[in-house]
Amino acid sequence: xxxxxxxxAAIDWGTTNMRLWLLDGEGGVLAERSSGEGxxxxxxxxxxxxxxxxxxxxxxxxxxxxxxxxMAGARGGWREAAYLETPARLDALHLNAVCVDGAARDVRxxxxxxxxxxxxxxxxxxEETQLAGAVAGGLRSGLFCLPGTHSKWAKLEEGRLVxxxxxxxxxxxxxxxxxxxxxxxxxxxxxxxxxxAFRDAVDEMLADGAGLTGKLFSIRAAGLLADDAxxxxxxxxxxxxxxxxxxxxxxxxxxxxxVTLIAGGAQGQAYxxxxxxxxxxxxxxxxxxxxxxxxxxxxxxxxxxGKAI
Amino acid sequence: xxxxxxxxAAIDWGTTNMRLWLLDGEGGVLAERSSGEGxxxxxxxxxxxxxxxxxxxxxxxxxxxxxxxxMAGARGGWREAAYLETPARLDALHLNAVCVDGAARDVRxxxxxxxxxxxxxxxxxxEETQLAGAVAGGLRSGLFCLPGTHSKWAKLEEGRLVxxxxxxxxxxxxxxxxxxxxxxxxxxxxxxxxxxAFRDAVDEMLADGAGLTGKLFSIRAAGLLADDAxxxxxxxxxxxxxxxxxxxxxxxxxxxxxVTLIAGGAQGQAYxxxxxxxxxxxxxxxxxxxxxxxxxxxxxxxxxxGKAI
Numbered sequence: 001x002x003x004x005x006x007x008x009a010a011i012d013w014g015t016t017n018m019r020l021w022l023l024d025g026e027g028g029v030l031a032e033r034s035s036g037e038g039x040x041x042x043x044x045x046x047x048x049x050x051x052x053x054x055x056x057x058x059x060x061x062x063x064x065x066x067x068x069x070x071m072a073g074a075r076g077g078w079r080e081a082a083y084l085e086t087p088a089r090l091d092a093l094h095l096n097a098v099c100v101d102g103a104a105r106d107v108r109x110x111x112x113x114x115x116x117x118x119x120x121x122x123x124x125x126x127e128e129t130q131l132a133g134a135v136a137g138g139l140r141s142g143l144f145c146l147p148g149t150h151s152k153w154a155k156l157e158e159g160r161l162v163x164x165x166x167x168x169x170x171x172x173x174x175x176x177x178x179x180x181x182x183x184x185x186x187x188x189x190x191x192x193x194x195x196x197a198f199r200d201a202v203d204e205m206l207a208d209g210a211g212l213t214g215k216l217f218s219i220r221a222a223g224l225l226a227d228d229a230x231x232x233x234x235x236x237x238x239x240x241x242x243x244x245x246x247x248x249x250x251x252x253x254x255x256x257x258x259v260t261l262i263a264g265g266a267q268g269q270a271y272x273x274x275x276x277x278x279x280x281x282x283x284x285x286x287x288x289x290x291x292x293x294x295x296x297x298x299x300x301x302x303x304x305x306g307k308a309i
Numbered sequence: 310x311x312x313x314x315x316x317x318a319a320i321d322w323g324t325t326n327m328r329l330w331l332l333d334g335e336g337g338v339l340a341e342r343s344s345g346e347g348x349x350x351x352x353x354x355x356x357x358x359x360x361x362x363x364x365x366x367x368x369x370x371x372x373x374x375x376x377x378x379x380m381a382g383a384r385g386g387w388r389e390a391a392y393l394e395t396p397a398r399l400d401a402l403h404l405n406a407v408c409v410d411g412a413a414r415d416v417r418x419x420x421x422x423x424x425x426x427x428x429x430x431x432x433x434x435x436e437e438t439q440l441a442g443a444v445a446g447g448l449r450s451g452l453f454c455l456p457g458t459h460s461k462w463a464k465l466e467e468g469r470l471v472x473x474x475x476x477x478x479x480x481x482x483x484x485x486x487x488x489x490x491x492x493x494x495x496x497x498x499x500x501x502x503x504x505x506a507f508r509d510a511v512d513e514m515l516a517d518g519a520g521l522t523g524k525l526f527s528i529r530a531a532g533l534l535a536d537d538a539x540x541x542x543x544x545x546x547x548x549x550x551x552x553x554x555x556x557x558x559x560x561x562x563x564x565x566x567x568v569t570l571i572a573g574g575a576q577g578q579a580y581x582x583x584x585x586x587x588x589x590x591x592x593x594x595x596x597x598x599x600x601x602x603x604x605x606x607x608x609x610x611x612x613x614x615g616k617a618i
Contacts, residue, residue, distance in 0.1 A: 075533070083534075114530070114533075114534055115530075116534060119509065119513055119524075119527065120527060121527045121530040121531045121534055122526065122527060122530045123529075123530045123533055123534070150490075150526055153523075165520075165523045166523065166526035166527075166530070167522045167523045167526070168489070168490075168522050168525045168526050169522055171489060171490060172522060172525075175484045175485070175488055175489055176484070178488075179484055179487075179488050180477070180480060180484060181459075181477075181480060200428065204428055208557075211474075211557040212521055212522065212553070213476045213477055213478055213481060213521065213550065213553050213554055213557070214462075214474045214475065214476045214554065214557050214558070215428075216477045216481075217431065217459055217475035217476070217477050218428065218429060218430045218431060218475075220432075221423070221424075221430040221431045221432045221475070222430045224384070224423075224432055225392075225423055225425060225430055225432070241522065244521070244522050245522055245523065248517075248520040248522070248523050249523070
């Protein structure tokens with residue numbers, strides 16, 4: 001049984017997925033689970049039963065404490081954990097964790113972070129814990145890129161999240177792909193970032209970042225004029241959207257600084273290719289590792305006496 | 310009967326609507342009809358019967374000739390009228406009109422215009438006839454803005470359409486309003502351009518045109534942070550999208566030149582407000598008048614002998 005060594009359980013509970021780890025006193029992974037039982041699937045009141053089923057499946061002791069990051073803490077989620085405001089100390093998320101009263105074990109949900117600046121209002125839930133993991137690993141300052149449905153670009157200074165911007169890149173891709181006049185042209189392709197069409201589109205947006213809404217229709221026109229191969233259309237859309245994001249975000253970047261890209265898989269490769277096209281230096285880290293490290297750091301702060309050491 | 314004076318019928322046949330006029334030899338309107346029987350409703354083969362029913366309803370003679378602009382000439386429409394390429398003479402659309410063979414009367418469908426420049430591929434159908442109407446009225450050069458689902462900005466030089474760009478402004482508004490995470494925040498408001506939120510959003514985009522995809526989510530965040538009134542959300546979205554369009558399009562504008570805005574109603578007012586915010590001089594013309602004038606000019610070139618004069 002993993003349980004004899006377990007110090008805490010950590011859960012990254014997003015909108016569409018959840019991931020759970022049993023961690024030992026050094027943050028090592030004793031066991032893990034992931035499932036599609038995200039916040040949406042758990043509404044209105046299945047959070048605890050879903051969590052307990054996974055913990056039981058991993059043989060966790062009934063008194064093992066649990067720390068949770070992500071949308072489970074949203075209003076209308078499991079328990080609302082009010083937003084911290086920027087600038088926010090990322091090594092102190094535990095100070096604003098909410099305790100799930102009435103739960104059968106000690107469960108703490110971490111807060112998200114909000115930014116209230118006029119015209120730049122923004123929110124995140126989950127990414128702050130990835131960033132806390134990066135801070136715990138020694139990356140205390142710099143610009144971080146977290147691609148996704150709602151990509152975040154976050155500026156850290158000495159372990160504090162000072163500002164961030166959400167780009168609706170992934171959602172716009174999905175909307176245009178599923179519901180727009182571009183739908184037929186985009187076809188069934190994957191939007192491969194290795195396609196020349198991706199790189200060309202990124203270059204266009206870097207040269208002329210203002211023109212995104214005036215470039216999307218060119219995908220449709222190219223299809224109608226029938227002199228572009230269909231598989232390139234999706235790569236072009238991806239390149240335009242990611243290129244627009246990077247063209248805007250690089251304004252936040254100090255000259256010659258390195259961006260920390262928190263991504264993996266095909267999405268990570270696309271952002272790496274686009275950052276390279278923009279001559280931006282980057283390092284790539286795995287988001288799942290970081291959120292686990294961020295959750296572990298918070299757990300050690302919440303329960304400094306440890307449990308099983 | 311209107312027919313005794315009629316010189317030709319003119320039809321603006323779009324994707325979702327059609328409008329038909331009986332015109333006399335000076336281009337005066339003897340009678341008109343409009344309906345929701347756009348290209349979509351007429352596919353695959355109802356174009357002629359729909360047209361004949363409206364002509365009969367107006368008492369048109371069976372041999373009255375008809376000139377048609379718009380999506381009826383698209384591939385898969387009534388008859389495909391191949392695109393002219395930029396630069397395109399707008400007083401010579403009739404030279405590339407296609408005759409609908411097999412129709413019971415003389416029916417000519419005008420071509421659209423395409424632009425084949427790499428990365429700026431674009432197409433229009435219908436707007437070229439509005440522009441032809443403007444040329445016929447003496448506006449032979451300058452920058453024209455035609456707002457819509459797919460807004461067009463067109464550059465004319467001496468009666469030639471030399472280049473144009475389509476902005477997916479209207480479609481993006483609809484997609485975000487109907488299908489995105491912003492949907493709930495946008496509520497049921499109208500997006501009034503008189504709202505300060507509209508003007509603020511336009512100003513933001515004019516100052517920082519590159520950031521559209523990084524500004525959309527602020528609408529959602531403002532709703533979550535609950536310190537912005539809901540009715541402003543739609544005005545903010547409208548302002549961001551129209552502002553992004555104008556921020557990009559003004560790069561095509563010669564210093565101090567006047568934009569010709571072809572628009573009406575609430576949409577026209579929104580563009581007027583945004584152009585004013587950008588310190589761009591404009592004149593506003595009615596699109597329906599222009600397309601009718603463009604169709605009439607083409608009809609007089611197609612049938613110079615007239616009919617009933």
